[in-house]
Amino acid sequence: MQAAANKFQDSMGPVPTAISPEYKHAPGGETMKALAWFGNTDVRVVDAPIPDITEPDDVILQITGTTICGSDLHLYHGEILALQKGDILGHEFMGKVLKTGANVHNLKPGQRVVSSFQISCGSCEYCQQKLSSFCDRTNNSSLQNYMYGQRDAGFFGYSHFTGGFPGGQAEYVRVPFGNVNLLPIPDGVTDEQSLYLSDVLPTSYHCVVDTGVQEGDTVGVWGLGPIGLCAVKWAQLKGAKRVIGIDTVPERLAIAQNVLGIEVIDFNVDKDVSKKVYEMVPRGFDVALDCGTFHEPKGMLHKVLKATMLETDVLETINEMIYCTRKMGRCGIIAAYAGIGHGFNVGALMEKGIRLIGNGQAPVRKYWEEILNDYIIPGKFDPTFMITHRVPIEDMAKLYAAFDKRIAGVEKVFVETKFSAPPSAGCPKLTRVDDWQ
Ligand SMILES: NC(=O)c1ccc[n+]([C@@H]2O[C@H](COP(=O)([O-])OP(=O)(O)OC[C@H]3O[C@@H](n4cnc5c(N)ncnc54)[C@H](O)[C@@H]3O)[C@@H](O)[C@H]2O)c1
Numbered sequence: 001m002q003a004a005a006n007k008f009q010d011s012m013g014p015v016p017t018a019i020s021p022e023y024k025h026a027p028g029g030e031t032m033k034a035l036a037w038f039g040n041t042d043v044r045v046v047d048a049p050i051p052d053i054t055e056p057d058d059v060i061l062q063i064t065g066t067t068i069c070g071s072d073l074h075l076y077h078g079e080i081l082a083l084q085k086g087d088i089l090g091h092e093f094m095g096k097v098l099k100t101g102a103n104v105h106n107l108k109p110g111q112r113v114v115s116s117f118q119i120s121c122g123s124c125e126y127c128q129q130k131l132s133s134f135c136d137r138t139n140n141s142s143l144q145n146y147m148y149g150q151r152d153a154g155f156f157g158y159s160h161f162t163g164g165f166p167g168g169q170a171e172y173v174r175v176p177f178g179n180v181n182l183l184p185i186p187d188g189v190t191d192e193q194s195l196y197l198s199d200v201l202p203t204s205y206h207c208v209v210d211t212g213v214q215e216g217d218t219v220g221v222w223g224l225g226p227i228g229l230c231a232v233k234w235a236q237l238k239g240a241k242r243v244i245g246i247d248t249v250p251e252r253l254a255i256a257q258n259v260l261g262i263e264v265i266d267f268n269v270d271k272d273v274s275k276k277v278y279e280m281v282p283r284g285f286d287v288a289l290d291c292g293t294f295h296e297p298k299g300m301l302h303k304v305l306k307a308t309m310l311e312t313d314v315l316e317t318i319n320e321m322i323y324c325t326r327k328m329g330r331c332g333i334i335a336a337y338a339g340i341g342h343g344f345n346v347g348a349l350m351e352k353g354i355r356l357i358g359n360g361q362a363p364v365r366k367y368w369e370e371i372l373n374d375y376i377i378p379g380k381f382d383p384t385f386m387i388t389h390r391v392p393i394e395d396m397a398k399l400y401a402a403f404d405k406r407i408a409g410v411e412k413v414f415v416e417t418k419f420s421a422p423p424s425a426g427c428p429k430l431t432r433v434d435d436w437q
């Protein structure tokens, strides 16, 4: 599948973009540790060349914090097209500026910054509105153009479907258009509080704001991984009067209940989730948010459809959301989907007047300053509540397997490198994945 996708993309040639994904190697030939993809559930920590300034808008970072995201699991399972052996993954990271290109005037060596997971140019029609994930000038994927008619921005470490840029599960990274894609972090804010401005915080915030959660709403959240838990918190901050979370991982249900104070449904206990929702909320949800994952079918029908390649993406959650939402209510999809699904309940969508919103890949630059200044600094949203573990980059391959199986209550992880500061007060200390359980 990957080989065919790459071949098809090659035959169409790259779409012209403002930057190139390949990086120059640092002089001297030194190497760094980085996590690379080699096949389905086969990722490895390798020695890769350290990047150097390649284009004048580049910044080279020494990574001081990185992590794994639910979206990386789609890559781990080969569910995203156009991966190539040796691709360096990772799209959520922060670091210290090591070098700046000739066009970068707003950052200095040594400065602490967090990176956006998407690479935006800063000047196209979308970037002018800070819709950075929709930048027109950074993703060369002719395959995505062919499949969707248009393309997202380029992303770090997320296959050649999003530009083929090396990612930040590494000791160093090259950040193209570093002047727009890096946010300086003030001294009083810790690394653990900043790292997730890269993705999880703006993504969950976008999901809640873009789907239109309002004062007094009753909200259903499917999936209580990092994105779902943060969406719960944002919904509460935006005035939702009741939030119900749906998942099956015991530790995740427990954080939702005990830390965030919401009601939960375990979909392996209440197999008919819709029935349970109507018992709890007879009127139905005002808003439903899909923070789950497209490649874990629950029912036999979708297991078969997926196994036989009759669908790539499972629509169970989307159908449940439409069914459980009140007439004229709103459903948002922030969970990543990439291809085609079967059995969509279009009748319920139309007849109930449901507003089904594809939230898109979240435009990080639209929200990250607001989240930092209005929520993290004043203490209204402390992202450290979701950090369960800290591991060294050497354990990154083992972390993929552990995070995929959701062992040892793993929720969000802080991955350190030799450049990281010691753990901040109250945050998890360093552990090795082999010692979990
Ligand atoms: N749009 C964006 O910009 C963006 C950015 C980051 C992540 N994402 C996506 O958001 C989703 C969540 O990310 P995460 O890091 O929290 O992932 P995660 O894999 O840690 O969590 C997903 C959770 O969904 C649960 N789940 C699976 N099937 C379910 C079902 N049928 N009903 C209810 N819950 C179900 C799982 O048990 C798991 O706890 C992923 O799909 C990820 O790709 C999107």
Ligand SMILES: [Zn+2]
Pocket (backbone or CB within 6 Å): 069, 070, 071, 072, 091, 092, 117, 199, 200
């Ligand atoms: Zn992500």
Ligand SMILES: [Zn+2]
Pocket (backbone or CB within 6 Å): 120, 121, 122, 123, 124, 125, 126, 127, 134, 135, 136, 137
């Ligand atoms: Zn742009």
